Amino acid sequence: MNTATSQSQSRARSQSWTPVIEARDLVMDYTAGMARVQADHSVTGVMPRGAGTGGPHPYAAGGTGYAMPAVHTLALNHVNFDLAPGETVAVMGPSGSGKSTLLHALAGIIRPTSGTVTFQGANLTAMSDADRTKLRRGAFGFVFQSGQLLPELPAVENIALPMMLDGADYRSATDAAMLWLERLGLRQLASQRPGEMSGGQMQRIAIARALAVQPAVVFADEPTGAL
Template sequence: MNSPLVATDLVQTYGEGSNATHALAGVSLSVAPGESLAIMGPSGSGKTTLLHCLAGVLAPTSGSVVWKGADLASLSDRRRTALRRTDFGFVFQSGQLLPELPAVENAALPLMLAGTSRTEATRVAAAWLAHLGLAGLEQRRPGELSGGQSQRVAIARALAGSPGVVFADEPTGALDQATGADVLSVLTSATRSTGAALVVVTHDEAVARHCSRMITMRDGRVTGEYVHEEAAR
């Protein structure tokens, strides 16, 4: 059973004294299993910094991010890195697939890095690719796939390890509107079906509406919170 991801009073400060910049200024939130949360705001609002703190990529100046009873900041670098291979999945704007590997190996890579055998990792990855509508394309390399297909491979990679939380940073930023909407629909339904929480950073309200809940940010603070009841069902 997955746990909620809980952030309390997150502060992230760069510099000191009069030169200090507050990227986060006391952000608290939680994301429940199966819930999708959009973090929305203009450039410089702190949304990407918040995602990095939630994922354990960045240790906050103060405050805590608790996952399965542990404060991420209290964990060693090695343990946080391991979490990002096992408990957390990631989908980036450009997919960040390895161009020399076929789709199935790109999707299987986190499993293999975590110690799963190549045979089992590719079996799981192929099942996810089929689930996401890519059956028959397992051996195609990223250069042979459309932008939407590449993002589906990235989603398969994020989900193959059965993560508790999937983090998506502008996952449709490089796609046209129709393809982006299709990818978001696939991403939200796939995470909901596995019970994983989904955290999406975006500046696009159309993207945010696919998520069951949205917070808005400005100057490192949460300025609003909204529930999208249709997306939550």
């Protein structure tokens, strides 16, 4: 995803509101990350068939370098982004263009190679993993492409879990979850587990889970793809 001046950025220059989320000069270079891992850790495992005998392991220093695929992995290329209070922004592009990577970076799920993301003045890129997790638990709602429901839990507990992790008791969390099930026409699925649902039903449960915490920002990665 390349640098672009969005409509929200243009408005930011002409209006006095403070962005809820502000990203500046985001770069996500997976090649650089892979290179750091190779430099810091020796790679162990089974040598690929036909790698030869007597020579260096292909993943070791002096090997053939199979561990570094010759692919372009610059997912974000100096991206700037602003989100105004109450604003809805659609990020569109072909598969593999960096849409999911951008959402994950804005939500603090991944740390970009360089650049900054701030949420209500707090610098997500400078936070510890624990602090970012705590922030995501209450301030952000995320709908993943795959839903990522816990298969062991029924629908009502999948929705209630983030609220309980944030300190709510079981009764109040499940009561709130039931309200969202009713709003989405899924009350009859309250006791069913993900394996007993259709893809569209699982996706709606994931949407309910994201909204139930009353987040400041909802990140939705293809939230209606299965509907």
